[in-house]
Amino acid sequence: xxxxxxxxxxxLLPALLLLGVVGALPLLAxxxxxxxxxxxxxxVHWVGVEWFADILGSDRFWASLGRSLLFSALVLTxxxxxxxxxxxxxxxxxxxxxxxxxxxxxxxxxxxxxxPMLWLGLINPDTGLLGPGLAAIGFDYKFTGWHTWALILTxxxxxxxxxxxxxxxAGLSSIPPAYRQAAAIDGASRLAVFRHIELPRxxxxxAIVFLLRFVDSxxxxxxxxxxxxxxxxxxxxxxxxxxxxxIKGFSYGQAAARAVLYFLIVLCVVWAFVLATRRRxx
Amino acid sequence: MMRVxxxxxxxxxxxxxxxxxxxxxxxxTLGGEGVTRGSFGLMxxxxxxxxxxxxxxxxxxxxxVLLNVSLCIAVALPAAYALARYSFMGDRHFLLAILVxxxxxxxxxxxxxxxxxxxxxxxxxxxxxxxxxxLFNLPVAIWxxxxxxxxxxxxxxxxxxIDGHSGPAFFFCHLIPAIAPGIGVAAFFCFIFSWVEVVxxxxxxxxxxxxxxxAIQAMFTFQTNIGMVMxxxxxxxxPGVAMIWFVRNHIARGxxxxx
Numbered sequence: 001x002x003x004x005x006x007x008x009x010x011x012l013l014p015a016l017l018l019l020g021v022v023g024a025l026p027l028l029a030x031x032x033x034x035x036x037x038x039x040x041x042x043x044v045h046w047v048g049v050e051w052f053a054d055i056l057g058s059d060r061f062w063a064s065l066g067r068s069l070l071f072s073a074l075v076l077t078x079x080x081x082x083x084x085x086x087x088x089x090x091x092x093x094x095x096x097x098x099x100x101x102x103x104x105x106x107x108x109x110x111x112x113x114x115x116p117m118l119w120l121g122l123i124n125p126d127t128g129l130l131g132p133g134l135a136a137i138g139f140d141y142k143f144t145g146w147h148t149w150a151l152i153l154t155x156x157x158x159x160x161x162x163x164x165x166x167x168x169x170a171g172l173s174s175i176p177p178a179y180r181q182a183a184a185i186d187g188a189s190r191l192a193v194f195r196h197i198e199l200p201r202x203x204x205x206x207a208i209v210f211l212l213r214f215v216d217s218x219x220x221x222x223x224x225x226x227x228x229x230x231x232x233x234x235x236x237x238x239x240x241x242x243x244x245x246x247i248k249g250f251s252y253g254q255a256a257a258r259a260v261l262y263f264l265i266v267l268c269v270v271w272a273f274v275l276a277t278r279r280r281x282x
Numbered sequence: 283m284m285r286v287x288x289x290x291x292x293x294x295x296x297x298x299x300x301x302x303x304x305x306x307x308x309x310x311t312l313g314g315e316g317v318t319r320g321s322f323g324l325m326x327x328x329x330x331x332x333x334x335x336x337x338x339x340x341x342x343x344x345x346x347v348l349l350n351v352s353l354c355i356a357v358a359l360p361a362a363y364a365l366a367r368y369s370f371m372g373d374r375h376f377l378l379a380i381l382v383x384x385x386x387x388x389x390x391x392x393x394x395x396x397x398x399x400x401x402x403x404x405x406x407x408x409x410x411x412x413x414x415x416x417l418f419n420l421p422v423a424i425w426x427x428x429x430x431x432x433x434x435x436x437x438x439x440x441x442x443x444i445d446g447h448s449g450p451a452f453f454f455c456h457l458i459p460a461i462a463p464g465i466g467v468a469a470f471f472c473f474i475f476s477w478v479e480v481v482x483x484x485x486x487x488x489x490x491x492x493x494x495x496x497a498i499q500a501m502f503t504f505q506t507n508i509g510m511v512m513x514x515x516x517x518x519x520x521p522g523v524a525m526i527w528f529v530r531n532h533i534a535r536g537x538x539x540x541x
Binding site: 002003004005006007008009011012014015018019021022023025026027029030033086089092093098100101102103104105106107108109110111112113114117118119121122127128129130158161211212215218219221222240243244247252255256259260262263266267270274 | 289293301302305306356357361363365367369379381383385387388390391392394397413416477480481495499523530531
């Protein structure tokens with residue numbers, strides 16, 4: 001048990017000040033804007049909860065929320081098991097594993113706005129390496145909704161798989177060999193080893209993966225906008241794309257109200273998640 | 283055998299888009315000035331390095347990322363030390379609060395941050411971007427450094443203080459060398475989030491101070507030289523690849539987190 005000393009807060013002071021200026025202050029400001037109608041910064045009217053009522057009463061909002069939740073669910077069900085599987089394969093590769101890790105980490109250092117460009121270049125029917133083949137089987141991300149979904153999911157998986165693999169690998173490689181030897185002597189099946197030895201060891205890292213992947217996929221903007229700007233006919237119109245449209249349309253009060261709603265949704269999910277993991281840990 | 287096939291499939295999936303980019307970056311995608319369309323060579327890289335805007339963008343990116351990483355590490359080290367070595371009122375709440383900042387979507391804060399930074403005169407300057415990226419890098423840096431400091435035995439602190447080292451001397455002469463890999467890993471994660479981020483980088487650079495990401499965006503015009511875009515993209519990957527290389531043996535160790 002570490003010693004109890006409230007003077008430790010002094011060491012947190014710089015971090016608190018920095019987060020206060022770039023985090024807490026803007027957050028309070030955006031909540032304040034959400035209750036106002038903003039024409040210009042000097043022409044601001046109090047409108048109460050009107051924006052919130054507008055947004056919550058519109059069908060488009062609920063449809064977008066459904067799409068974003070479905071997208072996050074798909075991202076998590078694809079990327080987390082795939083990432084763990086890759087980490088397990090790499091774990092069996094000995095000293096080559098580090099090369100595999102470096103390779104899957106590569107997409108993480110590509111500028112976000114170039115990631116959709118790389119993929120659109122790859123599937124370009126005239127010049128892309130995969131383009132002619134995809135065109136031959138009738139792949140058309142511009143006008144067929146589920147093709148757009150497949151493309152965005154593929155691009156997102158390409159981008160973020162490395163994070164899942166690195167974190168899962170970190171947990172897996174910290175398991176002492178004695179655990180596996182004991183399991184082998186007991187004649188445990190591969191599945192039992194995974195369920196009772198490996199999964200508990202990576203649970204902490206997986207919790208972080210779940211949170212980060214949920215938040216980032218739930219608010220996906222750059223990739224989705226660049227690939228088809230929400231189309232075809234709103235099939236990939238996610239929450240963040242609606243918010244982007246409002247900011248571009250200078251509807252700042254409404255955009256702020258929407259931002260506050262998104263923040264509350266994310267906060268609820270994170271809070272539920274923290275409660276769930278604490279209960280399991282206790 | 284299955285394992286080799288699986289790894290080959292993974293390698294193809296990861297490397298194919300990058301291969302396409304590298305291929306295009308060596309291809310003349312727009313003809314003109316004695317260059318035939320479709321020929322191979324270094325002309326795109328030459329064009330990138332000859333462009334003053336793109337050179338300035340590389341400098342801007344380097345400045346704001348270096349500022350951000352050093353600021354994050356400098357601020358996160360004392361905080362991580364406090365969290366790893368002491369218990370105090372509200373320590374768990376602090377970890378939760380920084381989690382909230384990490385999960386706040388950037389679009390939510392983009393508008394007030396623009397107005398606030400315009401008041402402070404930090405728009406169009408790399409300093410503004412460096413500051414605002416602390417919002418999500420600082421929590422990550424604190425988490426990583428905390429787990430590394432926790433792994434150092436407490437006896438290190440005690441012997442240093444018995445030997446008569448003061449607080450700052452202990453920090454620089456004993457603690458920092460002991461957790462050097464941790465600082466490397468934290469710097470790596472700060473770097474990769476900061477280098478590639480676009481939402482804040484876009485709103486905070488209206489007319490000037492554009493980083494690489496926004497400079498590439500500006501290259502998309504009516505007649506885009508896609509080969510040059512890809513050359514710039516490939517160049518922008520180099521620092522990231524170098525970072526991956528430096529932390530390759532520690533990258534998988536840095537995350538034993540508690541929230």
